[in-house]
Amino acid sequence: MSDSAQLNHTTDERIKEFSKLRKALIRPELGGIVGTVAVFTFFLLFAYDSGMFNSRGIMNWSIVSAQFVIIAVGAGLLMIAGEFDLSVGSMIGFAGMMIAIFSVTLEWPVWVAILVTFAMCLGIGALNGFIVIRTGLPSFIVTLAFLFILRGLTIFLPQVIVRKTIIGGVKDVAEGDWLAVLFDGKILTGLFSWLGEEGLIATFERGTRAGQPIVSGVPMLIVWAIVLMLFGHFLLTRTQFGNWIFAAGGDAEAARNSGVPVNKVKVLMFMMTAFCAAVFATCQVMEFGSAGADRGLLKEFEAIIAVVIGGALLTGGYGSVIGAALGALIFGVVQQGLFFANVESSLFRVFLGVILLFAVILNTYIRRIITGER
Amino acid sequence: MNQEERPIIQMHNIEMHFGSVIALSGVSIDLFSGECHCLLGDNGAGKSTFIKTMSGVYKPTHGDILFEGKPMHFDDPRNAIKAGIATVHQHLAMIPLMSVSRNFFMGNEPIKKVGPLKLFDLDYANRVTMEEMHKMGINLRGPDQAVGTLSGGERQTVAIARAVYFGAKVLILDEPTSSLGVRQTANVLMTIDKVRKQGIAVVFITHNVRHAFPVGDQFTILNRGHSMGTYRKSEIDQNSLMTMMAGGEEIQDLEATIQGEK
Numbered sequence: 169m170s171d172s173a174q175l176n177h178t179t180d181e182r183i184k185e186f187s188k189l190r191k192a193l194i195r196p197e198l199g200g201i202v203g204t205v206a207v208f209t210f211f212l213l214f215a216y217d218s219g220m221f222n223s224r225g226i227m228n229w230s231i232v233s234a235q236f237v238i239i240a241v242g243a244g245l246l247m248i249a250g251e252f253d254l255s256v257g258s259m260i261g262f263a264g265m266m267i268a269i270f271s272v273t274l275e276w277p278v279w280v281a282i283l284v285t286f287a288m289c290l291g292i293g294a295l296n297g298f299i300v301i302r303t304g305l306p307s308f309i310v311t312l313a314f315l316f317i318l319r320g321l322t323i324f325l326p327q328v329i330v331r332k333t334i335i336g337g338v339k340d341v342a343e344g345d346w347l348a349v350l351f352d353g354k355i356l357t358g359l360f361s362w363l364g365e366e367g368l369i370a371t372f373e374r375g376t377r378a379g380q381p382i383v384s385g386v387p388m389l390i391v392w393a394i395v396l397m398l399f400g401h402f403l404l405t406r407t408q409f410g411n412w413i414f415a416a417g418g419d420a421e422a423a424r425n426s427g428v429p430v431n432k433v434k435v436l437m438f439m440m441t442a443f444c445a446a447v448f449a450t451c452q453v454m455e456f457g458s459a460g461a462d463r464g465l466l467k468e469f470e471a472i473i474a475v476v477i478g479g480a481l482l483t484g485g486y487g488s489v490i491g492a493a494l495g496a497l498i499f500g501v502v503q504q505g506l507f508f509a510n511v512e513s514s515l516f517r518v519f520l521g522v523i524l525l526f527a528v529i530l531n532t533y534i535r536r537i538i539t540g541e542r
Numbered sequence: 543m544n545q546e547e548r549p550i551i552q553m554h555n556i557e558m559h560f561g562s563v564i565a566l567s568g569v570s571i572d573l574f575s576g577e578c579h580c581l582l583g584d585n586g587a588g589k590s591t592f593i594k595t596m597s598g599v600y601k602p603t604h605g606d607i608l609f610e611g612k613p614m615h616f617d618d619p620r621n622a623i624k625a626g627i628a629t630v631h632q633h634l635a636m637i638p639l640m641s642v643s644r645n646f647f648m649g650n651e652p653i654k655k656v657g658p659l660k661l662f663d664l665d666y667a668n669r670v671t672m673e674e675m676h677k678m679g680i681n682l683r684g685p686d687q688a689v690g691t692l693s694g695g696e697r698q699t700v701a702i703a704r705a706v707y708f709g710a711k712v713l714i715l716d717e718p719t720s721s722l723g724v725r726q727t728a729n730v731l732m733t734i735d736k737v738r739k740q741g742i743a744v745v746f747i748t749h750n751v752r753h754a755f756p757v758g759d760q761f762t763i764l765n766r767g768h769s770m771g772t773y774r775k776s777e778i779d780q781n782s783l784m785t786m787m788a789g790g791e792e793i794q795d796l797e798a799t800i801q802g803e804k
Binding site: 406407418419423425481485538 | 638
């Protein structure tokens with residue numbers, strides 16, 4: 169069997185050749201790609217003059233999209249592994265509040281505050297996973313409990329400690345901190361000022377920063393989004409662990425019979441989701457300079473919607489990280505685009521509901537194609 | 543034909559009690575490499591319990607199991623798999639949404655090192671899957687074809703090919719044909735024959751004598767936890783097997799009753 173055993177593929181006359189369209193349809197990213205093209209086409213046609221596509225406008229929707237991407241990567245991997253995490257939004261609020269309490273109220277160095285917060289979030293993620301594995305309860309219920317537990321603590325702790333639900337002043341203490349820069353800094357500032365000098369992007373015309381570009385660089389938030397997306401995609405499609413993620417979500421019992429450490433995979437994916445929530449929270453706290461008890465509200469659902477638009481099946485075992493990221497991009501572009509196009513922002517929710525329904529129906533249809541169910 | 547050889551597995555006087563229920567009372571069989579040993583019996587006869595003692599899922603209450611001449615003690619089914627005893631379950635360890643090659647190597651993914659990274663060697667996995675499936679007479683559209691699109695018989699064949707590829711010396715098939723149509727059953731029986739000819743000992747569990755008889759070398763009939771004896775193919779015919787399985791004359795009685803009613 170050393171050299172290519174001569175495979176002489178006789179074709180079975182009963183196997184219908186799949187049409188190109190059907191073949192393309194079973195790629196999980198397809199919905200995301202089509203949606204992205206549609207959304208950009210729409211806004212290029214109807215909101216081109218609104219400033220949505222100048223440097224500031226692009227940065228505006230890119231940042232919002234990047235936020236969605238960060239949590240969608242975690243939620244996507246977890247959903248493919250067959251579980252949900254409804255505590256993502258509360259975790260964002262909780263993590264932000266912890267950083268603020270540690271760094272501002274307790275006056276710890278910011279990098280210590282960030283590291284301790286990440287450790288706590290990973291611990292809570294692991295606990296979520298552990299409870300799901302041990303009790304066999306649906307993760308939906310377990311993480312719903314943590315949605316309330318964490319949100320409650322996020323409101324309770326600052327009230328007890330400083331009698332407020334918003335803690336500010338993070339920006340001042342984070343000044344010059346080596347770890348905070350990883351969440352707050354900007355890269356490619358040189359490129360952007362060159363672009364500004366060349367007149368390729370808009371610059372300030374007056375004031376102390378006259379001549380400098382309005383958009384001075386790519387925020388770390390966007391870098392995190394891209395890095396997490398590439399990492400997740402690579403992990404899922406190119407590694408042994410990725411195969412285990414699909415297997416754990418596809419059929420946990422069958423995977424166990426084949427020697428896949430399903431419990432380990434699921435717990436690690438809960439931790440991955442928690443990590444993504446902590447990244448989101450840290451970026452947000454560093455950007456706003458404050459932590460509020462209501463941060464991250466409804467983010468868990470937005471993450472799940474982005475993942476579903478990206479082609480993942482709610483039942484697990486099928487999906488794509490790139491798809492989830494495209495779902496997040498659609499999300500961000502539409503949310504900000506409606507604002508640029510001067511459309512009443514409440515309509516965004518209507519759009520969201522419609523596209524969610526459409527995506528789920530499409531995914532179910534695709535599932536039938538793959539599994540041959542009728 | 544292999545009677546002079548030492549059996550690969552000897553199970554001697556296996557008893558299995560679950561609380562007050564005696565599921566097996568003193569069943570013995572010898573398994574030989576390159577032979578297909580059929581375990582026949584009605585539902586509840588103890589077939590599944592018996593093979594589970596063989597594959598390390600249960601520890602027998604009494605009795606000895608010798609594997610390659612040495613006493614066998616598996617604490618865990620995984621140890622049994624490592625030793626070369628593979629079970630293809632009625633409910634397959636296959637995931638419909640995943641591709642054939644991802645299923646084939648599930649839990650045993652080939653690794654390709656690129657610098658410090660350990661990658662899943664998909665090209666290798668795809669190539670081996672296509673080759674192995676072709677050997678079993680199944681032509682896939684491609685290695686990325688989802689298992690969900692295969693027929694039940696083809697899925698059984700994938701599972702069998704996988705066990706063989708990963709070095710099974712003893713292959714236990716738990717009712718592989720029970721939910722298949724005639725043609726697919728024939729395909730699975732062909733696969734069993736191919737596997738046997740590679741020198742693997744096959745244990746074929748079924749309640750259908752007509753499926754067992756064409757491929758079996760030896761037949762052991764279980765009835766309510768008792769062994770009704772082991773026979774070589776030359777010593778017995780299908781009707782006697784059928785009669786023993788039914789536990790006596792019940793089928794004939796039934797036939798007479800139904801005919802009489804006409």
